[in-house]
Structures are given as C-alpha cells and as structure tokens.
Amino acid sequence: MHRRVYQEFESICSKFNVNGYVLEIGAVPTEDSLLTMKALANATKKIGINLDGPYKLKDFEILRLNANNMNIFADNSFDLVLSNATLEHDKYFWKTIAEIKRVVKSGGWVILGTPGYHSLRWFKALKAESIFDTTLTMRIHNYPGDYYRFSTQTFKEVFFKDMIDVEIRRIMVPPRIIGYGRKP
Numbered sequence: 332m333h334r335r336v337y338q339e340f341e342s343i344c345s346k347f348n349v350n351g352y353v354l355e356i357g358a359v360p361t362e363d364s365l366l367t368m369k370a371l372a373n374a375t376k377k378i379g380i381n382l383d384g385p386y387k388l389k390d391f392e393i394l395r396l397n398a399n400n401m402n403i404f405a406d407n408s409f410d411l412v413l414s415n416a417t418l419e420h421d422k423y424f425w426k427t428i429a430e431i432k433r434v435v436k437s438g439g440w441v442i443l444g445t446p447g448y449h450s451l452r453w454f455k456a457l458k459a460e461s462i463f464d465t466t467l468t469m470r471i472h473n474y475p476g477d478y479y480r481f482s483t484q485t486f487k488e489v490f491f492k493d494m495i496d497v498e499i500r501r502i503m504v505p506p507r508i509i510g511y512g513r514k515p
Contacts (some may be wrong), residue, residue: 357417
C-alpha cells in the first residue's frame with residue numbers, strides 16, 4: 332500500500348475515536364494492514380478477511396473468507412469497516428458493498444479506497460485535443476484479477492448510497508479515491 336494512502340486512512344480514522352469492533356476487507360498479514368493503524372489502538376477487536384489465510388497476528392486475526400458472503404458475521408456487528416484496493420479485484424463488488432452495509436452497525440463508519448480515474452483536462456498545456464478525451468488511471472495489478480476502476484460518482488451513488496456524513500476524497504496521481512460514510 333502506498334504510504335500516502337495509508338496516511339489518508341489514518342487521518343480519517345483518527346477523527347472517529349474507534350473503540351469497538353473493526354473489520355478490514357482485503358487485509359494483509361503485514362504492517363501494511365489498515366488494522367495496524369495507530370488510530371485503531373483502542374479497538375476492542377480487530378478482524379481481517381481475505382481470500383488467503385487464516386493468519387494470526389499480534390493483535391488481530393485474518394480469516395479466509397470471500398466478502399461477497401460474510402454470513403459468519405451477524406447483522407450490525409462492526410463499528411468500523413475498512414477496505415482499500417480490494418473492490419477493483421472483486422468480480423461481484425456490489426455483493427460486497429451489500430454485505431458491508433449489513434455488517435456495519437447503525438452509527439458505524441465505512442471507509443473505502445480504490446483506484447479511480449480522472450480527466451486530463453487540467454493538463455491543457457499539451458494542446459493535444461485527443462489527450463483530453465482520455466482519463467488517467469492506475470495500472471492494472473492483476474491479482475486475483477483486476478476488473479474495475481471507480482469514479483467519485485460511484486462512491487456517492489453506489490458505495491455510500493443511503494449513508495450519511497459522506498465525504499469523498501481523490502488523492503495522488505494516478506488517482507486513488509477514498510470515501511467514508513456512516514450508516515444511519
């Protein structure tokens with residue numbers, strides 16, 4: 332995970348004073364896991380899921396589980412659900428989004444990050460019209476597949492539909508989009 336992306340997640344999480352249950356979708360058994368953030372030091376329990384595993388780490392575990400069906404977790408189980416650079420690899424990302432909304436508690440937060448795309452219109456100095464009809468995006472990183480890139484509109488109208496206190500940020504070039512919202 333890029334250091335700037337990790338810092339952005341840390342900055343967002345530090346605003347929420349997380350002290351309950353946290354789930355990371357796409358967690359990795361390294362210091363790059365979002366579960367290692369200082370802002371989560373007071374979390375009661377931290378659980379990660381991914382398609383590999385299981386792994387037991389110092390203060391969290393990672394379960395082998397497909398996020399399209401997280402039926403091992405009851406409705407309203409988590410105070411915070413995190414996922415970064417995972418949804419673009421998920422053939423059925425809409426199932427994962429539905430599961431995230433199911434397992435997060437009312438009043439709980441969801442923070443998602445994905446590669447995005449952005450118009451090159453800001454780069455008008457080239458004076459090459461065809462370049463303005465393209466978008467800049469992150470390269471394909473094909474494990475276990477790389478299927479999608481998302482827009483800020485997708486974050487607002489799909490990922491965080493029916494959620495409150497939504498904020499969407501675009502950082503870096505090529506862009507990464509990080510958004511968060513709270514379940515009513």
